[in-house]
Amino acid sequence: MPRRRIGFWYRFAxxxxxxxxxxxxxxxxxxxxxxxxxxxxxxxxxxxxxxDPFAYAHFQYNSGRVPRFLAKxxxxxxxxxxxxxRGTGQIPVYRESTDALSAFRAAIDAVERGECVAFYPExxxxxxxxxxxxxxxTGAARVALQTRCPVIPVxxxxxxxxxxxxxxxxxxxxxxxxxVLAGPPVDLTRFYGHEMTPELLKEATEVIMAAVTxxxxxxxxxxxxxxxxxxxxxxxxxxxxxxxxxxxxxxTESGAETRAEAGADTRAEINGTASxxxxxxxxxxxxxxxxxxxxSHKGENSK
Numbered sequence: 001m002p003r004r005r006i007g008f009w010y011r012f013a014x015x016x017x018x019x020x021x022x023x024x025x026x027x028x029x030x031x032x033x034x035x036x037x038x039x040x041x042x043x044x045x046x047x048x049x050x051x052d053p054f055a056y057a058h059f060q061y062n063s064g065r066v067p068r069f070l071a072k073x074x075x076x077x078x079x080x081x082x083x084x085x086r087g088t089g090q091i092p093v094y095r096e097s098t099d100a101l102s103a104f105r106a107a108i109d110a111v112e113r114g115e116c117v118a119f120y121p122e123x124x125x126x127x128x129x130x131x132x133x134x135x136x137x138t139g140a141a142r143v144a145l146q147t148r149c150p151v152i153p154v155x156x157x158x159x160x161x162x163x164x165x166x167x168x169x170x171x172x173x174x175x176x177x178x179x180v181l182a183g184p185p186v187d188l189t190r191f192y193g194h195e196m197t198p199e200l201l202k203e204a205t206e207v208i209m210a211a212v213t214x215x216x217x218x219x220x221x222x223x224x225x226x227x228x229x230x231x232x233x234x235x236x237x238x239x240x241x242x243x244x245x246x247x248x249x250x251x252t253e254s255g256a257e258t259r260a261e262a263g264a265d266t267r268a269e270i271n272g273t274a275s276x277x278x279x280x281x282x283x284x285x286x287x288x289x290x291x292x293x294x295x296s297h298k299g300e301n302s303k
Contacts, residue, residue, distance in 0.1 A: 009087025010066050021058050024162060026175055031182030031215075034152055035063040040111035041150040043067065043182070044140050044208050046133045046216060047120040051170075052159035059156075059180045060118065067118035068110050070139075091117060093139075104143050111147045119143075121209060125165045128229035131157075133213050135230045141188075141204035145196055150185040151208055155215035181215045 073092035121136035
């Protein structure tokens with residue numbers, strides 16, 4: 001199938017963005033030979049900066065196969081942004097759909113038309129403290145198994161040094177290098193012909209993300225953690241830690257209250273005992289005085 005024409009809007013976006021990208025980032029790009037020259041395919045890309053969609057699109061644009069990114073369907077509706085999204089062939093995701101496959105219908109259609117669909121399987125910027133890919137959503141695997149198209153794992157590093165995740169200001173100097181390494185297609189053939197259960201999609205997604213992570217290990221010349229960062233697991237652990245801290249604080253406060261109550265009871269007992277002793281002492285003095293008065297009275301009578 002022949003390549004789709006890049007079109008006016010994509011060329012217009014390139015004219016606006018490429019000079020800035022060339023100015024801000026040096027390029028260290030490898031693996032472009034793995035980008036298919038024809039036919040539909042998916043790229044699975046790690047995500048560690050708000051800048052990296054532009055930096056990665058630059059790499060993909062230079063390969064001759066422009067990427068079609070997935071974006072919220074609401075961005076396609078109005079104004080200049082909507083016109084640009086539609087004009088550049090970006091792909092709406094209908095997240096309000098109750099059918100998971102229907103939510104990616106436009107992506108499936110694009111692949112079947114011979115397009116390149118770029119997936120950020122993590123769904124958001126990585127939250128791994130060291131910038132490694134974290135656990136991913138199953139959308140890329142779902143589209144890949146539905147269409148049986150090639151899945152090219154792509155790792156990138158460097159845009160995150162220009163603009164770290166969740167940072168508000170870029171670190172321009174010294175000039176950063178954008179590293180990209182695309183690998184050969186991920187082998188998913190063992191998943192073909194099976195029902196797309198959550199378990200199967202999860203396993204296929206892990207295979208895809210393992211390939212992306214392996215590419216990033218080569219770029220960074222270091223090993224990734226054995227277990228990818230899992231935001232859901234981290235939220236659960238955070239809730240447990242919070243509950244444990246609250247429980248410890250409650251126990252401390254309860255212990256303090258118990259000690260205070262015990263102290264109050266002890267003081268009351270001491271005061272009660274002292275008061276009882278005082279009453280006993282007064283009663284004894286009163287009896288002694290009464291006895292003394294009687295003896296004195298008898299003495300006077302005897303006289």
